[in-house]
Amino acid sequence: MRLSTKGRYAVTAMLDLALHGDSGPMTLSDISANQGISLSYLEQLFAALRVKKLVRGVRGPGGGYYLAKPTKEISIAEVVCAVDEWVEFTRCGGKEDCQDGQRCLTHSLWNDLSSQIYEFLDKISLADLVARGVKIEAEAENEDQTKITQNPESVAAA
Amino acid sequence: MRLSTKGRYAVTAMLDLALHGDSGPMTLSDISANQGISLSYLEQLFAALRVKKLVRGVRGPGGGYYLAKPTKEISIAEVVCAVDEWVEFTRCGGKEDCQDGQRCLTHSLWNDLSSQIYEFLDKISLADLVARGVKIEAEAENEDQTKITQNPESVAAA
DNA sequence: CTTTTTCCAAGCGCGATACTTGGTTATTTC
DNA sequence: GAAATAACCAAGTATCGCGCTTGGAAAAAG
Numbered sequence: 477m478r479l480s481t482k483g484r485y486a487v488t489a490m491l492d493l494a495l496h497g498d499s500g501p502m503t504l505s506d507i508s509a510n511q512g513i514s515l516s517y518l519e520q521l522f523a524a525l526r527v528k529k530l531v532r533g534v535r536g537p538g539g540g541y542y543l544a545k546p547t548k549e550i551s552i553a554e555v556v557c558a559v560d561e562w563v564e565f566t567r568c569g570g571k572e573d574c575q576d577g578q579r580c581l582t583h584s585l586w587n588d589l590s591s592q593i594y595e596f597l598d599k600i601s602l603a604d605l606v607a608r609g610v611k612i613e614a615e616a617e618n619e620d621q622t623k624i625t626q627n628p629e630s631v632a633a634a
Numbered sequence: 635m636r637l638s639t640k641g642r643y644a645v646t647a648m649l650d651l652a653l654h655g656d657s658g659p660m661t662l663s664d665i666s667a668n669q670g671i672s673l674s675y676l677e678q679l680f681a682a683l684r685v686k687k688l689v690r691g692v693r694g695p696g697g698g699y700y701l702a703k704p705t706k707e708i709s710i711a712e713v714v715c716a717v718d719e720w721v722e723f724t725r726c727g728g729k730e731d732c733q734d735g736q737r738c739l740t741h742s743l744w745n746d747l748s749s750q751i752y753e754f755l756d757k758i759s760l761a762d763l764v765a766r767g768v769k770i771e772a773e774a775e776n777e778d779q780t781k782i783t784q785n786p787e788s789v790a791a792a
Numbered sequence: 793c794t795t796t797t798t799c800c801a802a803g804c805g806c807g808a809t810a811c812t813t814g815g816t817t818a819t820t821t822c
Numbered sequence: 823g824a825a826a827t828a829a830c831c832a833a834g835t836a837t838c839g840c841g842c843t844t845g846g847a848a849a850a851a852g
Contacts (some may be wrong), residue, residue, distance in 0.1 A: 478839095479637065479747075480839085480840075481840075481841085482839090482840065482841080484740060484744060485841090487740050487743070488740045491739060491740060501797095503796090503797070503798090504797085504798080505797085513841090513842095514841070514842050514843080515842095516841095516842065516843065516844085517840090517841055517842055517843095519798080519799075519800085520800095520841095520842095522798090522799095523798095523799075523800080526798095526799095533797090533798055533799080534797085534798080534849095534850085535796085535797055535798045535799075535848075535849045535850055535851095536795090536796060536797055536798080536849060536850025536851050537795065537796040537797065537850070537851045537852070538796080538797085538850085538851070539796075539797050539798065539849090539850070539851090540797075540798085541798085552743070580767075581649060581763050581766060581767045582642060582645050582646045582649060582763070584766075585645070585710070585758070585763065586642060589637075589751070589754060589755065592751075592754055593747065593750075593751060596747060596750055597747065600743070605739050605740070605743065608739060609738075609739045638808085638809075639809075639810085640808090640809065640810085643810090659828095661827090661828065661829090662828080662829080663828080671810090671811095672810070672811050672812080673811095674810095674811070674812065674813085675809090675810055675811055675812095677829080677830070677831085678810095678811095680829090680830095681830075681831085684830095691828090691829055691830080692818095692819085692828090692829080693817075693818045693819055693820095693827085693828060693829045693830080694818060694819025694820050694821095694826095694827060694828060694829080695819070695820045695821065695826065695827040695828070696819085696820065696821095696827080696828085697818090697819070697820085697827075697828050697829065698828075698829080699829085
């Protein structure tokens with residue numbers, strides 16, 4: 477999956493929506509002001525998010541955007557994939573049967589990494605981020621020790 | 635860290651070198667023919683790899699490139715970072731103190747993911763890939779079940 | 793009808809990618 | 823020493839995605 481600032485923008489904007497909570501829809505102008513992202517760029521991002529049914533827009537004065545699902549049901553991976561469309565990490569895209577040997581090796585390496593990244597982001601919901609924010613605010617500032625267990629042999633192992 | 639085809643090219647080329655083994659230096663022309671990468675693009679990649687002391691070039695007829703270290707001591711992360719130079723995932727780059735709240739949340743999220751990816755690739759050496767290739771060749775074709783244990787709470791946890 | 797907001801389309805400047813062209817060194821072979 | 827080989831080096835080019843701009847349209851509220 478591709479990882480660029482585009483996906484980050486989308487996540488930040490969605491998080492803004494999530495934090496805004498249930499007090500009516502939120503306008504893109506507000507998010508633009510909050511996050512320093514241009515309005516029309518946000519429009520493009522939200523167009524993609526809308527297609528993927530992650531947000532719901534209402535027009536007219538007092539309108540804006542809602543989250544289409546509860547924060548718990550929206551994963552970061554969903555958000556990123558909506559705007560930063562998935563591009564194959566591998567060159568031959570699977571169809572061109574990779575001439576055995578080196579290409580196939582790196583092929584599976586990138587596939588592993590790719591699904592690795594996806595799983596990482598898929599297990600984190602907007603609700604998780606919100607909860608984390610509440611905790612950070614409450615606990616002043618102490619460095620968190622985010623560690624993820626990982627077995628390196630898994631790749632070398634057939 | 636950035637992940638693009640550039641890094642994949644570098645890894646594939648290095649793997650080609652690794653598989654070529656100790657039978658003298660390998661020319662970029664050979665790699666170019668093997669991998670379908672243009673010669674001068676390879677030259678640029680290898681210029682970067684040479685600066686990072688991952689390969690050693692010898693000129694003249696019969697010349698080419700050696701790996702500068704044993705395959706076991708070259709991690710995929712090293713190779714990728716050599717050509718695909720590290721770009722900050724976060725916007726403010728750390729110096730601009732992120733105005734507390736949303737940005738800080740996604741900030742640490744991307745940092746976690748970034749180091750996550752780096753660690754994943756750093757724990758895999760060229761030797762691992764070579765070994766994996768030998769196994770794949772030996773065992774005909776049965777799908778591997780590469781799984782990496784991961785605790786999703788680590789991100790939400792403060 | 794005017795205002796607000798989402799929706800929509802086209803284009804632009806920039807930077808990176810993958811590649812080309814056209815060289816220059818250094819080293820070996822004849 | 824001349825020719826061939828192959829690493830080195832510099833500059834430029836086409837293309838593509840990003841982040842943003844411009845200029846609108848349609849829907850909803852006052």
